[in-house]
Amino acid sequence: NAGVMQNPRHLVRRRGQEARLRCSPMKGHSHVYWYRQLPEEGLKFMVYLQKENIIDESGMPKERFSAEFPKEGPSILRIQQVVRGDSAAYFCASSPPQSHEQYFGPGTRLTVT
C-alpha cells in the first residue's frame, strides 16, 4: 500500500505564474488535508476535503488559493498569480473514513522567484 504521494516534490515559479500541487491519498482514504509550512514556522492547516466536497477551508487565504478533490484523480491545490510570500513547503495528508489519524506525504517545496 503506497503512502501519500505528492508531486512535484520541488516547484519553481516566477511571480505571477500559477502553481498546481497534486496529492494522491493512500488507498482507501477518502479525506484529504492540505497544510503549509513557512520557513521557521509550524505547519498551518489550509483546507480539508472529501471526494467532490470542500468540508473546511477556514485556513485558506481568501484570494488566489483554491483546492479540489475530484471523484477521479488526485487532489489539487492551485495557487494563482504566485508571490514571493507563497514560497513554502506544502504538505498533504490523508485519513480513512471515521478516523482522525492523518498520514502525511513528502511535501511539495514551492519557490517563487
Next chain:
Amino acid sequence: KQEVTQIPAALSVPEGENLVLNCSFTDSAIYNLQWFRQDPGKGLTSLLLIQSSQREQTSGRLNASLDKSSGRSTLYIAASQPGDSATYLCAVSAGNQFYFGTGTSLTVIP
C-alpha cells in the same frame, strides 16, 4: 482556538542520554495527539498516536504520555542516538484539522 506549544525549541544532548520533549495545548477537547519526526527538507514521519481516551503509547525507545485535563503530552526518548537528530512535532486533532506546535529541534552528539 487551539494553540500548541513545544518546549524547548532546541535541545542538544550527548549520545546515550534519556530525554523528554514537552508539548502543551490549550483546549482539552481533542480526538487524539500525534508525535511526528521531520528531518531537514523532508516530510513528516508519524512516531506515536495517542487517542484521547489513552494515557500513553510506546514504540521501541519512544514513550509518549497524554494528560488531557492539564493539556500536556511528553515524548520520552531512551538511550538517544545520533540518528534521532531531527525536529519533533506535536499535533493535536480537533475539529477538522491538526494543530501543530513549532517543534523541538533535537541534536544528539556522538
